[in-house]
Amino acid sequence: GNAATMARGARFFLMALAGIVAMHAARAQVEDEVEEDAAVFEEEDPIDEEAAASVFIAANKAIEFGDVPLLVVGKEFTVTYELFNLGNAPAYGVELMDSWDDASFELVKGEATAAFDRIEGDGSAKHTVVLRPLKEGVFDCTRANITYTTVPEDQADEDAAEYREALTSTDGLVQVVTAAEYRRRTGSTTNEWLVVAALSALVVVGPM
Structure with a gap:
């Protein structure tokens, strides 16, 4: 037991x-x-x-006109490119590429291309060029092309989707006139304003 x-x-x-x-x-x-x-x-x-994280580049290309939206043969004008990163992460290896017809425009200052190592999220970059029209006519102000990556260049894979492209805005068709034509157009406008100003003064002052 x-x-x-x-x-x-x-x-x-x-x-x-x-x-x-x-x-x-x-x-x-x-x-x-x-x-x-x-x-x-x-x-x-x-x-x-x-x-x-997100990266998105939007860009503006703008010609700085005078009082009227006309360019004058032989008179320099400025083009400003503004690039905006609307995302919250940096854009790397940003390249701007534009072109102007050599027979119609002379590049006076700056280059039609520009490069930026990076544009921070919610950041921006600016590039300007100065050109001079060589002949009169109507020209198409084409969009500039932009390329960039979402990762640093030394980490980017050419076959990967990190490479992106964008286009700038455009002023569309731009007219170039001679100096005489410019004076004729702006002169008539100025004379009209002088007449309006004179009539306004008569109405305000009135007979004494």
Whole structure:
């Protein structure tokens, strides 16, 4: 009887010991899985932030006209390019490429191309050129082309989708006239305003 009781006690003890060992093993496995999940989350977190980042370049190309939207043969004018990063992440390797007909316009100052290492999110960049019309006529002011990447140049893959393109706005068709024609057009306008001013003065002052 005593031997059987001792045998049952030993069996229960071994079963309890096995249960305790199994419980500790399960707890250790759960802790390892939690640590592994935390490590994976920490690794994926920057990727999520990168996925949430956005880069979008919008650009404006504008001719600085005088009092009237005309260009004059031989008279210099300025073209201003403004690039805006409407995203929240930097744009890298930004390049501006424009072209002007050499037979119609002389590049006086600056270049028709420009490069910027980076434009910060919600940032901007500006480039200007000065040109001189060589002959009269109507010319199409074409859009300038812009290329950029969403990652630094040394990390960019030519086959990847990080490379993007954009176009500037445009003034459309631009008319170039001779100096005599410009004076004729603006002179008639000036004379009209002088007549209006004189008549207004007569109305205000009136007969004495």
